[in-house]
Amino acid sequence: MPLRDHLIATAVLGYAAMIILLAAAGVPLDKDATGLKGEWNDFRFSLRDTFRPAQRTLGISQRWKMFRKVSRNTGRIEIAVQIDGRWEDIFVERQEPDWRRGTFEHHRWREFANHLRGEKKRDQWKLYVPWASERAFADHPEATAVRFRVMGARIPKPETLADRGALRFDAFRKETIVER
């Protein structure tokens, strides 16, 4: 058997072992675990740090935490403009009216909106509000102010929702008003 075959087999084995270990390291455990679980946590954190440059330059990231937890809370962004002293909605997620829906429905924007709905990344909210208000004023020249709101809803049990017919976005989370 030629040396080249041995080298190829070694490389394939190394690659397979690396992605298996990285995938195993990506499976989350309780961060405060002790004993064997705690040791596994330490090992996977060290593994992740060791392979971080390789993941960054070779694209072999194995962090598969899709839909890890599906909580009962959700929220939506609502944008309204003030015309003649009255607020008129121009954009409400998942509903009419649909100002610039083509942009905001792009999957990258939906990922970005995830950050806007939350409380943690206020920095992104501060960047988003001036950008969007500038466009809202441009598209609605008669508007004197733009209001950005995030309203939350709690997903009830199926039988309760069947009676209600729709989710109630009645929990106020945050609001910013920009005047012209």
Next chain:
Amino acid sequence: MRAWTRWVELATRKEQGTSMALFRIALGLTLVVWTGTLLWSGDVLDPLYTPVSEGGFARARNPHPIIQWLGGHTRANTFLVAWAASILSVALTLGIGGRVTAFLLLQSLLAIHSLPHDIGGGYDRLLGNGLNLLVLGNGTARYSVDCRIRTGAWTSDRLIYAFARDLMVLQLVLMYTATGLAKQGVGWHSPFYALYRAMLKVPYVRGEFAWVAHLGPLLALSTVIALWWEITFGVVGAWYRPSRRRSPLSRRRSRPSSRKRSRPSRRTSRRWRRRSRPSRRSRPSPRTSRSPPRSWTSPSSRRRRRPRTPSSSG
């Protein structure tokens, strides 16, 4: 030692490049759409990926080396890399440039991803891993411009290493198993509301799905099935046998048909002879054995088998 020999045989076996070529085309088309929507959808690349200093939203804390090499994170460099990725994805689909194209495309996608903070998903990682497999394996042996230039035809009998396809299966098994094991959070345990809630959460769906409330028990059952489908996805990996002896589909792919294909080159035919020769243990009985097709045997062996005629004996 014997196990290592078997592993070497498994890792270095070869097959025709149809699977990898189809994978390359599918991945290339996906990336054409991926980069196309980034460039042509208004207000996506700019502002989501452009720097805060130029009116965008992205703060690249640790940009990819390509971005650093280009002179840092600027609006112009963001568009430059996105355009490069778009052109490279077209080249990948057409099969131009082989592994080099796949590698450059992977690097340009990684460069784009390094700019904004966490607006990617599992699909981005899957695309990156797919491109990595096209760097390791040869995706342009068939149905590619490279093949057309090399042989004058869109298909060829050129053999490629099969390990890239095996790694592809391993990658899928890892992805499903890991994501299944990661589903330990709320919703995935009794009363199994994960799918029901996912279909109502604003980030995941594009419409008003309140009607799913009437499908409560069905969605609970689907939650359990989805969870265990992912956790036990390793069964698919066990079912997939990379040995071509046990897979009729691979066997058909790996042996050249003397009826349809042109005669293989001398080097290729020697390899076929070596691989198709049955081992001593599995050699069939004389009653059931068939002589190999004429194209698999070399002229010298045909000469040896030719019966002696009065003229040839002198």
